[in-house]
Amino acid sequence: xxxxxxxxxxxxxxxxxxxxxxxxxxxxxxxxxxxxxxxxxxxxxxxxxxxxxxxxxxxxxxxxxxxxxxxxxxxxxxxxxxxxxxxxxxxxxxxxxxxxxxxxxxxxxxxxxxxxxxxxxxx
Numbered sequence: 001x002x003x004x005x006x007x008x009x010x011x012x013x014x015x016x017x018x019x020x021x022x023x024x025x026x027x028x029x030x031x032x033x034x035x036x037x038x039x040x041x042x043x044x045x046x047x048x049x050x051x052x053x054x055x056x057x058x059x060x061x062x063x064x065x066x067x068x069x070x071x072x073x074x075x076x077x078x079x080x081x082x083x084x085x086x087x088x089x090x091x092x093x094x095x096x097x098x099x100x101x102x103x104x105x106x107x108x109x110x111x112x113x114x115x116x117x118x119x120x121x122x123x
Contacts, residue, residue: 050098058090
């Protein structure tokens with residue numbers, strides 16, 4: 001069988017399934033690592049409305065800040081999803097309590113392995 005050049009439509013429209021520009025059927029698996037972090041606190045507490053969490057790679061290759069108010073609420077906890085995290089790197093996790101005080105590290109220099117990410121890739 002000869003090689004065939006195929007292109008992938010990387011449309012920003014997430015409702016649209018990616019398509020291959022070819023007449024053949026293909027099975028393609030794309031692995032994107034997400035890290036879900038669950039924080040336990042009262043999500044209805046007004047003092048938490050300006051809080052945020054930052055996940056940053058120690059080498060500077062990744063940095064994402066998410067508001068705690070934007071996470072998935074489940075009882076007395078909020079789950080934040082950090083997208084496109086790269087395994088095999090060390091990360092810091094920082095909480096910024098907003099007007100209640102200075103930012104502080106919850107974890108520093110933690111190596112995220114593929115196995116760790118597989119366990120914490122929540123929905």
